[in-house]
Structure formats: C-alpha cells, structure tokens
Amino acid sequence: MKEAAYHYNQQLLKIIGFSGVIGIPVLFLIMNASFVFANTDLEGQENFLLIFSNLLMFILFIQPLRFLFERSDQDEEVTMKEIIRHFLSSIGPILIMTFVMMGLVYIGMMLMMIPGIILFPFLFLMPFMYEREMTVKEWVKKTIRFHNDHLISIWVQLLLWGCFAFLVWAGFLYLLSLFEMTVLAFAIARMIFCLFVFPFIVFGISDRLLELAKEGATHENSYI
Template sequence: MREAAFYYNEQLLKIIGYGILVMVPVWLVFSNYSLTLLSVDWGGRESLVNLLLNILLFAIFVHPLYLLYKKVSVDEEMEFKEMVKSFVWSIGPILVVGILISALVYGGIFAFYIPGFVIAPLLFILPFMYQHDTSLHNWIKTSIEFYLNNFAQVWIQIIIWSCFTTLLWFGVLYITSFLEMNYVAFNVTRLVFSLVVFPFVVFSLSEKLLSMTEEVEEEWAN
C-alpha cells in the first residue's frame, strides 16, 4: 500500500485529468440508469441489478489506471493520451463481457445463490487481465484460470477493499450529516469521493495483483 500511495501522489495530475475527462461523463450516464432502477419495483431484484451496474462501472475504469501503475512502477512513463486511448479500446470488450458475466451472476444468485457469488469476482478480474492484442477466448480463459489459481487471495482482496471503501464512505456521510445537503450536493460528494478513492484502490490492487499476473503475461508472450 505504501508504494501505491507513492505512485498515486506522483501521478496525481494524470489521475485527476482521467477522472474529469473520462470518469465524470461516464459516471453521469450510469448514474441516470442507477437512479431509474431505484424507482422501479422488481421484487427486490432491482437492488441486485443496481449492484451489478456499479461493479461494471468499476470494471470499465480500471484498465487505464492499471496500465499507468504498471508502467510507473518500473520507471516508465505513460502519457495521458495513452490512458484515454486504452480506455476507448477497452471499454467495449469489458462492457460486453461484463454484461454477459453479470447475467450469469444474476441467474446464479436467484436460481442457486452460491454459483452467482462464485462467478461474481470475475467482474473485478477482467480489466486487470485485459490486453488489446490478445483474443477474446484467451482473455476469458486466462481470467478464469487466474481466478481459480488465486481463489482465496482474490476473495480476500475484494472483502478488504469493499470494507475499506464502505467504512470510509460511512465516515464521509457521518461528517457531512452535520451539513444541510440536498440531492445535488450528495451526488457531488459521492462523485468527489469516487474520484479520490477509486484510483487509490486500483493502484493498491494493482500492487497486489501485478506479481500474480506476471506469470499470466509470460504465458501469453510464449
């Protein structure tokens, strides 16, 4: 986490630029769908769909930040336009495959419960395993193999960082509860929180997962 914090501070301007130029517009689009889901009644299923939508939102933003951390951690530079380009190239495949996996998670939870929870971590793994020059089949196959080989570690990281961000968010809500906040102010607070915390979480996950993905990348190279 110390290295993640160091590189986070070092690349802060690029992270802020990425957040303003990419994350904010896409977040605004997704938030409209999320708000619509809160107004429908599907017998409780709308909550699960909303959760999967937010996980997808996490997944589509990860890849450029992961590439940034990967390069700066070995003293290489990554230009801001490369981050934007990697987002444009990755958002389509990650979104399409992510929706398919989300459908499996949705069906697994409501049909048999356990299969849905077992499949769900693939949504977090996909953006870390994605490479523009690899085939769809190899990408999905490698993601599944990585998950199976590191099952316990993947779940530990998901639990740790989910708890961390949840507790931090509740702390922010507690502090802002003394202020009079309308709906717009609340959404602005949530957006700023995401722009600040999300890249740090991705950097920390990258620091942890990079060593495990090195073996995967060597297999692709061969």
C-alpha cells in the first residue's frame, strides 16, 4: 500500500486532470442511467441493470489508471494526452468484454449462484490484463492463466480492497447523514469516491498484480 500511496501522490494532478476531462462526463452519463434504472419497473431486472451500471463506473477507468501507475512505477513521464489516448483506445474492447462477462455472471447467478461467483473476479481482472496488441483470444487466455496461477492472492486483494471501499463509502454516507441527505449531495459524494478514492484502489491492486507478474516471471526463468 505504501508503494501505491507514493505513486498516487506523485500522479495526483494527472488523476485530477483525467477526472475533469474524461471522468466527470462519463460518470454523469452512467449516473443518469442509474437513476433511470432505479425509477423504472422492469419486473426485477432493473436491479441487475442498476448493479451493472455502478460496476461499469469503475471498470471503464481501470485501464488508464493502471497505465498511469505502471508508467509511474517505471519512472517514465506520461502526458495527459497519452492517458486520454490510452483510455479511448481501450474503452471499446473493455466495454464489449464487460457486457459479455456481466451476461455470463448473470446467467451463472441464475443457474446455481456458484458459477456466477467464480466468474465475478474476471469482471475486474480482465481490464488489468488488457494490452492493445493482444487478440481477444490471447487476452482471455492470459486472464484465465493469471487467475489460476494466483487464485488466492487475487481473491484476497478483491476482498481487502472491497472492504476498504465499503468502509470509505460508509464513512461518506455517515458524514452525509449529519447534514441534509439530498439526491445532489449523494451524487456528489459518489462522484468524489469514484474520482479520487477509486484511483487509489486501482493503484493498490496494480501494484500487487505487478508483483505477482514479476514473481511468475522469476519462477518461469528458474525452470529454463
């Protein structure tokens, strides 16, 4: 976490800049969709769409934030134009794969729950594994292999950072409860969480995944 905090502080101005140029407009679109789903009767399916739209708010920003962390970890300077270009080049494949994976998770949950739970980590892991030069087949194979090789570590990271996110969000809601809880106040709190807290979470997960990848490469070389 120290490494993540260090790089987060180093890149905070770029995170704020990216949030202002890309993050806020995208979040406004997704949040508006969430409010529509919340107030629409689709015979129970609106709950799934609401969960999906909230997950989408995070998933779409994983790749550019991971890119920023890795460049910072390598002590390489990255411009705002590069971050935006990376976001625009990755959003299409990640959006399509997210729809596919969310559909599979939904089907798995409807069948016996367990398949959906098993597939759920791939929603978050796949954006971290994405590389522009990869084919979809290579991307999927890399994600599955990485998940299987580091199964326990990945689940531990998801649980730890999930608890961290829950506690921070609960703290936000507690502070809001001390004042007047309005739709606008709730929306602003959620936007602050998405634009400032979530990047730190991505940096933390990226740091751990990078360590696991290096450990895996070291083990492979030891057998050569």
